[in-house]
Amino acid sequence: MLEGDVAQAVAGLKALDGPDILTQGSSELLQTLIAHDLVDQFRLWTFPVLLGHGKRLFGEGVTPRALVLVKAVTSSSGVLMATYRRAGDVDHGSFEFDDPTAEELERRRHLSTG
DSSP: OOOSOHHHHHHHHHHSSSSOOOOOSOHHHHHHHHHTTOOOEEEEEEOSOOOSOOOOSSOTTOOOOOEEEEEEEEOTTOOEEEEEEEOSSOOOSOOSOSSOOHHHHHHHHHHHHO
16 A cells, blocks of 8 residues: 555655556546656557446646557457557657558549549
Protein backbone atom coordinates (compact mmCIF):
# COMPACT_ATOMS: atom_id res chain seq x y z
CA MET A 1 0.00 0.00 0.00
CA LEU A 2 1.28 3.44 -0.94
CA GLU A 3 1.13 6.23 1.59
CA GLY A 4 1.78 9.95 1.30
CA ASP A 5 2.60 11.42 -2.09
CA VAL A 6 1.65 8.68 -4.57
CA ALA A 7 3.75 10.04 -7.45
CA GLN A 8 6.81 10.28 -5.22
CA ALA A 9 6.23 6.75 -3.88
CA VAL A 10 5.86 5.27 -7.37
CA ALA A 11 8.95 7.13 -8.62
CA GLY A 12 10.85 5.63 -5.69
CA LEU A 13 9.62 2.13 -6.55
CA LYS A 14 10.60 2.59 -10.20
CA ALA A 15 14.12 3.53 -9.12
CA LEU A 16 14.53 0.17 -7.35
CA ASP A 17 15.69 -3.02 -9.03
CA GLY A 18 12.61 -5.20 -9.10
CA PRO A 19 9.68 -6.49 -11.12
CA ASP A 20 7.48 -4.32 -13.31
CA ILE A 21 4.86 -2.25 -11.53
CA LEU A 22 1.36 -2.92 -12.84
CA THR A 23 -1.87 -1.09 -12.14
CA GLN A 24 -5.35 -1.72 -13.42
CA GLY A 25 -8.80 -0.33 -12.95
CA SER A 26 -7.93 2.97 -11.29
CA SER A 27 -8.47 5.88 -13.65
CA GLU A 28 -7.69 8.37 -10.85
CA LEU A 29 -4.33 6.76 -10.09
CA LEU A 30 -3.60 6.58 -13.82
CA GLN A 31 -4.19 10.34 -14.22
CA THR A 32 -1.68 11.00 -11.42
CA LEU A 33 0.92 8.66 -12.90
CA ILE A 34 0.54 10.14 -16.39
CA ALA A 35 0.78 13.70 -15.04
CA HIS A 36 4.11 12.82 -13.42
CA ASP A 37 5.42 10.95 -16.50
CA LEU A 38 5.59 7.65 -14.61
CA VAL A 39 3.84 5.36 -17.15
CA ASP A 40 6.23 3.54 -19.48
CA GLN A 41 3.70 1.27 -21.16
CA PHE A 42 -0.06 1.15 -21.73
CA ARG A 43 -1.90 -2.13 -22.21
CA LEU A 44 -5.31 -1.24 -23.58
CA TRP A 45 -8.10 -3.73 -24.15
CA THR A 46 -10.91 -2.68 -26.47
CA PHE A 47 -14.10 -4.70 -26.18
CA PRO A 48 -16.54 -4.85 -29.12
CA VAL A 49 -19.53 -3.42 -27.23
CA LEU A 50 -21.12 0.01 -27.00
CA LEU A 51 -22.43 0.80 -23.54
CA GLY A 52 -23.04 4.53 -23.86
CA HIS A 53 -21.38 5.60 -20.61
CA GLY A 54 -18.01 5.33 -19.00
CA LYS A 55 -14.97 7.15 -17.68
CA ARG A 56 -12.42 8.81 -19.90
CA LEU A 57 -9.15 6.94 -19.71
CA PHE A 58 -7.13 10.05 -20.53
CA GLY A 59 -8.73 12.92 -18.64
CA GLU A 60 -8.56 16.67 -19.03
CA GLY A 61 -5.15 18.16 -18.44
CA VAL A 62 -3.17 15.15 -19.64
CA THR A 63 -0.05 16.33 -21.41
CA PRO A 64 -0.09 15.16 -25.04
CA ARG A 65 2.41 12.36 -25.64
CA ALA A 66 3.13 10.16 -28.62
CA LEU A 67 2.81 6.40 -28.26
CA VAL A 68 4.10 3.60 -30.45
CA LEU A 69 2.24 0.31 -30.90
CA VAL A 70 4.53 -2.57 -29.91
CA LYS A 71 2.05 -5.45 -29.90
CA ALA A 72 -1.55 -6.10 -30.87
CA VAL A 73 -3.53 -9.30 -30.50
CA THR A 74 -7.21 -9.92 -31.19
CA SER A 75 -9.02 -12.60 -29.20
CA SER A 76 -11.48 -15.05 -30.74
CA SER A 77 -14.31 -12.90 -29.34
CA GLY A 78 -12.96 -9.73 -30.96
CA VAL A 79 -11.25 -8.11 -27.97
CA LEU A 80 -8.30 -6.05 -29.18
CA MET A 81 -5.37 -6.20 -26.76
CA ALA A 82 -2.84 -3.52 -27.68
CA THR A 83 0.41 -2.59 -25.98
CA TYR A 84 1.84 0.90 -26.46
CA ARG A 85 5.10 2.43 -25.25
CA ARG A 86 5.96 6.08 -24.87
CA ALA A 87 7.44 7.68 -27.97
CA GLY A 88 8.21 11.24 -26.85
CA ASP A 89 6.46 14.40 -27.91
CA VAL A 90 3.54 14.44 -30.30
CA ASP A 91 4.70 15.00 -33.88
CA HIS A 92 2.05 17.27 -35.36
CA GLY A 93 1.54 16.69 -39.03
CA SER A 94 -0.49 14.72 -41.49
CA PHE A 95 -1.87 11.19 -41.47
CA GLU A 96 -1.18 11.05 -45.18
CA PHE A 97 1.05 8.29 -46.55
CA ASP A 98 4.48 9.45 -47.73
CA ASP A 99 3.83 7.53 -50.94
CA PRO A 100 0.10 7.24 -51.72
CA THR A 101 -1.22 3.80 -52.61
CA ALA A 102 -2.58 3.09 -56.09
CA GLU A 103 -6.10 3.15 -54.61
CA GLU A 104 -5.49 6.60 -53.11
CA LEU A 105 -4.16 7.95 -56.41
CA GLU A 106 -7.27 6.61 -58.16
CA ARG A 107 -9.52 8.17 -55.49
CA ARG A 108 -7.83 11.53 -55.99
CA ARG A 109 -8.16 11.26 -59.78
CA HIS A 110 -11.85 10.46 -59.41
CA LEU A 111 -12.42 13.43 -57.07
CA SER A 112 -10.67 15.84 -59.40
CA THR A 113 -12.75 14.82 -62.42
CA GLY A 114 -16.07 15.13 -60.58
